[in-house]
């Protein structure tokens with residue numbers, strides 16, 4: 001099946017440090033939505049995926065690593081891009097408006113969910129970090145967001161991991177009960193975590209929701225994606241239900257497709 005890929009010329013507006021990464025802002029006609037991506041030509045051997053962390057009518061902002069070629073470009077530089085590409089987060093509902101949305105991220109992947117912070121009238125966010133020093137200041141989040149903090153060492157918020165159970169030291173509360181409460185409350189849940197955790201997180205969702213609808217829980221999967229159209233096989237991964245190509249079947253998948261059969 002042939003795929004029509006949009007070719008665009010974007011204009012770099014700025015590249016600035018946002019430790020530990022950098023942020024680049026590109027203006028263009030059609031920006032990627034949350035979870036989708038563009039393939040940008042920065043002069044390297046292959047195009048590179050850019051995932052939006054902020055989106056507006058004029059363009060989008062993406063994170064890149066320190067030292068990335070985009071960080072060397074001057075404002076006003078034209079950048080050749082393909083896309084938007086891929087399947088992003090799917091929040092459309094049939095017959096009713098989505099009212100409650102839950103977002104769950106580890107702190108490194110949190111920016112990928114930023115475009116969803118106001119995607120429903122009520123949005124709750126669970127952020128997990130190794131320790132308190134990694135947790136962003138609550139002032140960085142919209143006041144409308146219901147924020148739950150989780151740390152793996154219990155130094156702030158609930159004691160992780162999100163999918164864990166068991167006892168906790170005196171004076172510290174495990175995240176499990178809070179996570180289950182929010183999974184029962186929400187109409188959709190979007191994850192951006194280490195993919196190694198997705199089978200356990202899928203099992204947790206299944207345990208709490210019993211028979212969740214398709215796409216009730218969705219998970220972002222990052223990959224190298226040189227072609228973006230399903231022909232090079234670089235992004236092929238094997239899930240319990242079969243092989244997928246992240247570039248065209250994802251990067252956002254039904255979380256339950258990670259559930260061990």
Ligand code: FES
Nearest residue numbers: 228230232233247
């Ligand atoms: S990036 Fe080439 S098949 Fe996915």
